[in-house]
Structure formats: C-alpha cells, structure tokens
Amino acid sequence: MDQFENILLEKMDGNIYCLTINRPKVLNALNQQTLMEMDAALQQVADDSSARVLLVTGSGEKAFVAGADISQMQNLTPLQAKKFGETALAVFRRFETLDVPVIALVNGFALGGGCELALSCDFILASENAKLGQPEVCLGVTPGFGGSQRLPRIVGRAMAMEMLVTGRMVDANEALQRGLVNHVYPQAELLEQGLKLAAKICNNGPVAVKLTKELVQRGQDLDLENACAMESDLFGLSFACDEQSEGMQAFLEKRQANF
Numbered sequence: 001m002d003q004f005e006n007i008l009l010e011k012m013d014g015n016i017y018c019l020t021i022n023r024p025k026v027l028n029a030l031n032q033q034t035l036m037e038m039d040a041a042l043q044q045v046a047d048d049s050s051a052r053v054l055l056v057t058g059s060g061e062k063a064f065v066a067g068a069d070i071s072q073m074q075n076l077t078p079l080q081a082k083k084f085g086e087t088a089l090a091v092f093r094r095f096e097t098l099d100v101p102v103i104a105l106v107n108g109f110a111l112g113g114g115c116e117l118a119l120s121c122d123f124i125l126a127s128e129n130a131k132l133g134q135p136e137v138c139l140g141v142t143p144g145f146g147g148s149q150r151l152p153r154i155v156g157r158a159m160a161m162e163m164l165v166t167g168r169m170v171d172a173n174e175a176l177q178r179g180l181v182n183h184v185y186p187q188a189e190l191l192e193q194g195l196k197l198a199a200k201i202c203n204n205g206p207v208a209v210k211l212t213k214e215l216v217q218r219g220q221d222l223d224l225e226n227a228c229a230m231e232s233d234l235f236g237l238s239f240a241c242d243e244q245s246e247g248m249q250a251f252l253e254k255r256q257a258n259f
C-alpha cells in the first residue's frame, strides 16, 4: 500500500491505520511534498469504509514533528507563505473531518507545525520525552498551520497566549496537567498504548463512533441550542442503524455486542 517517500501508511489489525511522518533526519519537518503525501494518505483512509481509527506519529525516537520545514520556508515570498499555510490548513482540516477518530501519538518534539498537526487530531497521547510548543515567534513569524486558533480552544486563551508569545516548550507532564494531552506513557509503550486505546474504540458501534465524532466536531462551532438540536437529530439517526438493535439486544441478553 505504501507508495510514499516521506510518510508511511500501514493498515494494522482491527482496521486501525497508522500514519507515520518519516523524515527522521530533519526531525520529521513538514515540507510541501510531505503535506501532499499526507493528503493522499488521508484520502486512502477516507475511501476505506472498514477503517475504524487513525493513529498519527513520527519516525524515530526524537521527534513527532519539529515543525514546518524551515529550509523550505526560508525564501518564500509572502504570497507563497500564505499558500503554504493554506495547503497545510486544508490537510490538517481533513484530520478533523475524517469520519473516524484520529489519535496523535506524540513521541518527542511537537513544535510549530508539529504541535499544530497534533492539535488537529481528536486527542493526543504523549511519550514521557514529549515537548510541545509554538516557537514561531522565535523565528520572527506567526503560527501558520492553525496554532493560534486551535491551541486557545484546547488549553484556554491565557495558557495559549503564554505559549504563543514566549515560544516556550511544555513537557509531557505540564501538557497533561493543562489538558493538552490525555495520557503520558514511556516512549517504548506509546504505540502499544495507542493500539490498546484504538482497540477499545473498535469494540463500539462503528456508526455510533463516527456520528459522535461528527457531533463533537460540528457542535463546537455552534451555539448550544443548535448543537443540542443536532445531537437529537444524530441520536435519532443512530436508531436507524442495525448496530442500535444489536447493541441494546446484547445488553439485555448480557452478552458482548457483535458490531
């Protein structure tokens, strides 16, 4: 399945996909080609109706992704930089709108565009050596792949502002305390723990999981009344699927549901 140069896409047991950014010599920095390959990989996952979860990680033991590729960005004109940012934003948006949960396994540095990539996933598991930050101001630029917007929505405006204007990296424990990452594991266990969590998701009704992601993603930008109305609609819709009858029947028969 793997026709890519800068990423790896693997389909694992249980219809779990794993996308690995694979440029370890430059700490998995994101250049234009890598973004294009990620886009194509996301299309493959989106086209596979058996897909249940996507894990996203970085190659090597040092970095998840250390940012956009600075050597490629250095000589961009303002318009080229705008276009580069728009390309990445469109690719990252696909992680949010992919119909299955996307979990970032942050296995080291997640800086600038790397932190922004992790923020575009549904949630983050981190290794003990993880460091997350938005150091763009240290390079004399603003964030360009969504960090100024997604970070405040996740950690709150005050913490986000501190990180964005100082460029300070937060370690895994601080990220855990701040709700930026959900769990922290020793690096050697990160993939295994990601797979374990993905397997738990796979035990549940696949349509219900997809509708739940849609509710959270679409609902967060709506007012509460419209968001709850959408929830009623999708709750009703879930009763149109076979898995609702199987899930409830299995409960009443005291057995495991067979989705």
Ligand code: CAA
Pocket (backbone or CB within 6 Å): 025, 026, 027, 029, 066, 067, 068, 069, 070, 071, 109, 111, 112, 113, 114, 116, 135, 136, 139, 142, 143, 144, 145, 146, 147
């Ligand atoms: N782009 C291009 N190359 C990068 C890179 C990046 N973002 N990050 C690291 N590299 C390269 C280094 O240039 C180095 O290459 P050479 O071996 O050819 O010299 C290699 O990866 C290893 O990096 P270091 O030698 O620097 O490793 P270190 O352990 O000393 O430091 C680090 C690690 C603290 C992560 C450091 O590499 C670093 O600060 N990287 C840049 C982080 C950064 O500023 N990211 C934001 C980029 S801007 C951005 O992302 C904008 C946006 O919002 C879209």
